[in-house]
Amino acid sequence: MENEWKDLARNLSEVDRLIHEPARLTIVAILSAVESADFLYLQRETGLTKGNLSSHLARLEEAGYVTIEKTYQGKTPLTICHLTALGRQAFSEYRASMKRMMDQTN
Amino acid sequence: MSDNYDNAALRARQYWYTDGFNEMAFGTICGVLGLYFLTQTLLSGDSLLRTLLEAGFIVIVGGTGLLAGTAVNKLKQRLTYPRTGYVAYRKGPKSRRLLMVGLTAAVSGGLAAVFAILPVWQAWMPLASAGIIGAAWVFVGIQSGLARFFVLAMVSLLAGAGLAFSGLENIPALGVYYLLMAVALFVSGGVTLYRYLHATTGPQPEE
Numbered sequence: 001m002e003n004e005w006k007d008l009a010r011n012l013s014e015v016d017r018l019i020h021e022p023a024r025l026t027i028v029a030i031l032s033a034v035e036s037a038d039f040l041y042l043q044r045e046t047g048l049t050k051g052n053l054s055s056h057l058a059r060l061e062e063a064g065y066v067t068i069e070k071t072y073q074g075k076t077p078l079t080i081c082h083l084t085a086l087g088r089q090a091f092s093e094y095r096a097s098m099k100r101m102m103d104q105t106n
Numbered sequence: 107m108s109d110n111y112d113n114a115a116l117r118a119r120q121y122w123y124t125d126g127f128n129e130m131a132f133g134t135i136c137g138v139l140g141l142y143f144l145t146q147t148l149l150s151g152d153s154l155l156r157t158l159l160e161a162g163f164i165v166i167v168g169g170t171g172l173l174a175g176t177a178v179n180k181l182k183q184r185l186t187y188p189r190t191g192y193v194a195y196r197k198g199p200k201s202r203r204l205l206m207v208g209l210t211a212a213v214s215g216g217l218a219a220v221f222a223i224l225p226v227w228q229a230w231m232p233l234a235s236a237g238i239i240g241a242a243w244v245f246v247g248i249q250s251g252l253a254r255f256f257v258l259a260m261v262s263l264l265a266g267a268g269l270a271f272s273g274l275e276n277i278p279a280l281g282v283y284y285l286l287m288a289v290a291l292f293v294s295g296g297v298t299l300y301r302y303l304h305a306t307t308g309p310q311p312e313e
């Protein structure tokens with residue numbers, strides 16, 4: 001029993017903390033389901049404020065999980081976010097880690 | 107854990123149908139098909155126009171489809187994306203896309219062959235069309251989780267069955283079927299657009 005809890009604690013410590021944060025987890029989950037999405041779509045789906053969303057996206061971009069491209073559609077400015085291959089891999093590994101932990105606790 | 111991803115994926119799929127434009131686009135194609143078949147009914151067998159229409163069937167339907175698709179993209183760019191955001195969808199594997207094209211060609215070709223070889227079965231053309239289109243709506247309903255597509259499937263099947271037993275000949279019955287579907291799709295798409303516009307605010311400027 002004690003070993004099981006030690007395994008659980010070790011698995012939890014190995015979880016990607018960058019993705020584990022609830023707001024960033026939602027952002028990454030959304031981006032993993034699509035090719036790309038703009039800032040407005042992410043803001044509506046996550047319910048975050050503009051400042052909060054910008055901050056989380058900056059963290060993800062810094063880690064190389066997300067690319068952010070500022071472009072125009074006609075005259076309308078557009079900020080397009082795209083999950084990188086590294087980001088997809090990190091999310092996939094995060095999901096696998098969490099599944100292992102859930103299976104351990106069941 | 108699967109809730110985050112599965113929910114995000116489902117909502118992304120639903121977002122493609124959020125404004126009703128796709129239904130209205132398909133409604134336009136159905137409307138053109140309906141008018142095509144009814145026009146065939148009105149024209150005499152040796153009419154040049156009838157011959158031209160028969161020869162140009164693929165161009166007429168394909169051209170309408172292309173125009174409708176272009177219109178959907180333009181309308182989304184002007185209305186939907188500035189209002190609620192832009193999403194680019196991941197393309198499925200090439201093999202799946204080829205399979206879908208192959209399946210569509212096989213079903214269409216198979217039905218055309220059956221009706222050509224067994225003219226007596228042509229009376230069931232409205233029901234066959236209704237079945238195929240109804241199945242497509244069921245598929246879209248399952249993929250998107252949106253109940254209105256199951257309603258459209260039921261409308262399709264009821265219309266097809268009703269017309270198959272109505273005593274109308276196959277071509278005018280097909281014309282009526284596609285016009286009925288056009289009406290149903292415009293109603294569904296129109297209501298969806300109305301609800302979308304009322305639930306959302308105007309274009310949001312980016313900071």
